[in-house]
Amino acid sequence: NAGVMQNPRHLVRRRGQEARLRCSPMKGHSHVYWYRQLPEEGLKFMVYLQKENIIDESGMPKERFSAEFPKEGPSILRIQQVVRGDSAAYFCASSRTSGGPQETQYFGPGTRLLVL
């Protein structure tokens, strides 16, 4: 099992461009979570998805950010018209189930987004 995969590992964008971050969950996992980590801070929850459904997007900025997890293919976090403040590390995690005392979230290596 290759674990949670994220690509690209590093992404550089100019202000106003779009950023697309991809996450492939572990085999057998159908729950995906996205977190953002700003410099010197802990991770902050953004969105929780299951296949073809957004379950909780309470941590997503209201504008420019969107996420999807299609029936086939990876989950995608999309940031339109990026601004310098979007520069951060974006982590994806997956789990077999959601909640529950035995559920563990497994993390990908993250995508470092730099907006120039």
Next chain:
Amino acid sequence: AQRVTQPEKLLSVFKGAPVELKCNYSYSGSPELFWYVQYSRQRLQLLLRHISRESIKGFTADLNKGETSFHLKKPFAQEEDSAMYYCALRVVSNYQLIWGAGTKLIIKP
């Protein structure tokens, strides 16, 4: 609101010395607490969770509800313990993890 505080950004100790990484949380109910570790150039991985009451790599953590703490301890630090350590809280029957800012642990030879 739920919150996790790791008061030390950086902790440096000598090899063989005891280590304690502090974690305090605020939550009025019964939380689940976790410690995650990120070694250099590796991904975040779960170190231990309070529900399991296990010891991993010599580390232990006890949930103290009276002090709302979940400090991570190891009696004798090893050089390979150098890493970033994150404390995280999950509200029971929820899935969101609430994270501390992390503590960088450096073990000096």
